[in-house]
Amino acid sequence: MGTPEPPPPYKVEDAFPKIKFQRPTEIAAMPGSDRLFVVELQGKIYSFPDRRDAERADLAVDLAALPGFHQIYGIAFHPQFERNRYVYLMYAQKAGRADGSHLSRFVVKPTNPPTIDLASETLLLTWYSGGHNAGCLRFAPDGTLYLATGDGAEPFPPDRLNVGQTVNDLMSAILRIDVDHPDKGKAYGIPRDNPFVAMAGARPEIWAYGLRNPWRFTIDPVTSELWAADVGWETWEMVHRIERGGNYGWPVMEGPLKVRADAKPGPTPILPAVAVHPHTEARSITGGHVYRGKALPELEGAYVYGDFETGKLWGIRYDGKEKRVTWNKELADTRRNPVSFGVDRHGEPLLLDYGGAIFTRQFAAAGLYRLVRNPAAGANQRFPRRLSDTGLFGDVRKHALAAGVVPYAVNAEPWADGAAAERFVGLPGKTQVDVEKLNRNKWLFPVGTVFGKTMSLAKKRLETQLLHFDGEIWRPYSYRWDDQGRDATLVDARGEQTKSWRFAARGECATCHNVWSGPVLGFRPPQLARGQQLANLTELGVLSVPPRDPFPRLVGPYDAEAPLDARARSWLDVNCAHCHRVGAGGMAALQLLFETEIGRSETVGARPTQGTFGLSGGAVIVAGDPFRSVLFYRLTTLGSGHMPRLGARELDSAGLDLIERWIGRIPAASFPAPPPPEPAYAATLAAAQTLRGSSVRKDEAVAPLVDRLLGSTSGALMLVRALDRGMVAPSARQETITRGSTHERPEIRGLFERFIPEEQRAARLGETIDPQQILTLAGQAERGKRLFLQGGAGCFVCHKVGDQGGTFGPTLDRLGTKYSPFQLLEQILSPSRKVEPQYMMYVAELTDGQTQAGLLVEKKADHVALKDAAGTITRIPSAQLKALVVQDKSPMPDQLLSALTAQEAADLVAFLASLK
Secondary structure: OOOOOOOOOEEEEEOOOOOOEOOEEEEEEOOOOOEEEEEEOOOEEEEEEOOOOOOOOEEEEEHHHOOOOOEEEEEEEOOOHHHHOEEEEEEEOOOOOOOOEEEEEEEEEOOOOOEEEEEEEEEEEEEOOOOOOOOOEEEOOOOOEEEEOOOOOOOOOOOOOOOOOOOOOOOOEEEEEEOOOOOOOOOOEOOOOOOOOOOOOOOOOEEEEOOOOEEEEEEOOOOOOEEEEEOOOOOEEEEEEEOOOOEOOOOOEEOOEEOOOOOOOOOOOEOOOOEEEEOOOOOOEEEEEEOOOOOOHHHOOOEEEEEOOOOEEEEEEEEOOOOEEEEEEEEEEOOOOEEEEEEOOOOOEEEEEOOEEOOOOEEOOEOEEEEEEOOOOOOOOOOOOEHHHOOOEEEOOOOEEOOOEEEEOOOOOOOOOOOEEEEEEEOOOOOOEEOOOOOOOOOEOOOOOEEEEEEEEOOEEEEEEEEEEOOOOEEEEEEEEOOOOOOEEEOOOOOEEOOOOEEOOHHHHHHHOOOOOOOOOOOOHHHHOOOOHHHHHHHOOOEOOOOOOOOOOOOOOOOOOOOHHHHHHHHHHHHHOOOOOOOOOOOOOOOOOOOOOHHHOOOEOOOOOOOOOOOOOOEOEOOOOHHHEHHHHHHHOOOOOOOOOOOOOOOOHHHHHHHHHHHHOOOHHHOOOOOOOOOOHHHHHHHHHHHHOOOOOOHHHHHHHHHHHOOOHHHHHHHHHHHHOOOOOHHHHHHHHHHHHOOOOHHHHHHHHHHOOHHHOOOOOOOOOOHHHHHOOOOOHHHHHHHHHOOOOOOOOOOEEOOEEOOOOOOOOOHHHOOOHHHHHHHHHOOOOOOOHHHOEEEEEEOOOOEEEEEEEEEOOOEEEEEOOOOOEEEEEHHHEEEEEEOOOOOOOOOOOOOOOHHHHHHHHHHHHOOO
């Protein structure tokens, strides 16, 4: 139990074990009593005593009886509640109504338990109802009521209604009104010190604006400072310390990232967030409270907040005078879904758990949790450092499992550099996996469950991976076997690299074993349904009951007897779908779960979000043509575009054969047509077909075919597959590999890298680049010019120098007079930091569901025209245009230098700096 390293200093415990809710959204304490109120999304509001032994929650009202009611988001009691019995609710009707969001006042009857009188409703304020409604309500110490609103739209396109930077409507803002002193003709008053009272055309209710979906804010009862968490779009989650008249950027900015430069900024300057969290650690931020309790005095004055998807909690302190964060620390890793925070009658924070993930639509009973010190905050010095000490084996040297530890097998094994896996599960005591508590693909595992997988290569054991459930989170551990196979030793949390095997860092394990994927990957019905295994696991007491059928069944990807489509989809499921599924970490919108229909997988004919790597008329998958399919290219290269990113260093030859055959048999007529290939593509195909012919066996006959194929990424991909199948004459093989692996274009070079010894492979910069490593090298401008003009960095395709190069991007003549080498490198490494308006990428969403992307060259009443990187201009009639959205990223790729060596990058910078 415990961890070998110190865990976070706090954890959460169930504050009211007997009380549960269904999809709650907000919590508030009723003044003058010990009762807490909890709001459920579908309209029910409950109250219960603020005591740990509270038996039940009493229904106060069901708003579903209101005409047009859809969902409720906010609740706040009047500061003088004991005198006037007023409670304020924010609820919404269905999306798309101009007056669908309601702020209303109700009267709480003095019954026991208290009830809310529906007939007492007084409507104060209405505004548009949409996808982001926010809805948080808080009274300030001065008696004014603050209210949060969102941009009222779905995630894409960003700020579709264009309300984020406006102050002439009530959306994307925090409002401030006076409910006690109504103005003439209104149900509320406008405080005279509101920032936009005197601005013509502005809504005087606005206190701050430029917020996407401010999901919960708080007002510090001691300092009156207002803290808000704003749910981000694609990259960042934001925490703001809200100021009077503050503009927080949306949709011009998402935290530090530019999103829509076409959006006209509002009347006040954009203010930076106090703290931002990337989507690698947070996905949907939830605002909390400033700690003013007594149980945890070390947190006094800290703003405590969390993340809905990851369950992590943080604390932050901010020096308002110096305008800087003085402390920001992870407090707990809860694996709850914090949808809101409240405080109990003692001022201690309460976390309201939603009970499930919005993306997966899986909900369980939710409750309230209290922040407490973690008694296991110190490292467990007795944590088993050797596999033989874990208790999982009767004889570790023989890999003989202990009594009660049960082996199991899966239908589809992920690729792991050819290693074989032995899997097992251990449950403490007589506990069982509760199959019926959650849906059939998400089971409830008892505290202390351990999953294990021992990896062996050529019958030599290399690693045993363990996944341990401590009741809140799954903790990964790795043990490295000694050369004699006698025992295995715990690997450091940072991982380890040997000559033949890579032991992943514990943080990397969460990339696959994430909250959206399970996080248990293999122990699910589609994988376990083989022979009598499910029945056997039930008979052994591992499963409480057999899982309900029917459910999809994965097949062995290398099982020649299984259908081709099932084999390929199973391979993609186990190697890719942990990220590429709804809500997970994959940046592309692919849905690669086995059970997802291919037509709904966002793959066939879909536009690649991170470029085509030069494939001719490329799409994620081009039906019938693997050599124009970005998915197949990424699986085939070891260069910067390689996928999957983690879990293996070598390519799966049998898997590549499988995916190539599968793509080749997808019927093109059943899916949207991809962009047409380049005219030269036909000659490239002909060269590949000739190379496959039985008559091509001589060096001199192969050479011109190799020349043709190395002229494009698609051709190089064909050539690599010919090498894989032994179709290149032995006398020409080595020369072909040398030419491919030293090619000037990195997207081609990466395809051939696997054919050369690892020690001969280029030491690429990779995805984590240290600018100083490049700047300290003496670059040679002439070499950099060749790199530029020959396409090694991809610059030549889009940029022109003199009379050479493309016209998609700006001309680079005299670039060295404008920028220093450091500034040039900074722009290459962070191309989206500053983009000139004429070079911003636009995406046109068409009425038939397809998209077109490119630079905007013309926008007329009857059409728009976009130019792609090849210079092709596409004119789209307005009647076919559903939306036109400017992108937050530069057309220039983020990882432009990742496939280059540090010296090559230094040479390129030297050439650009020489352009004067």
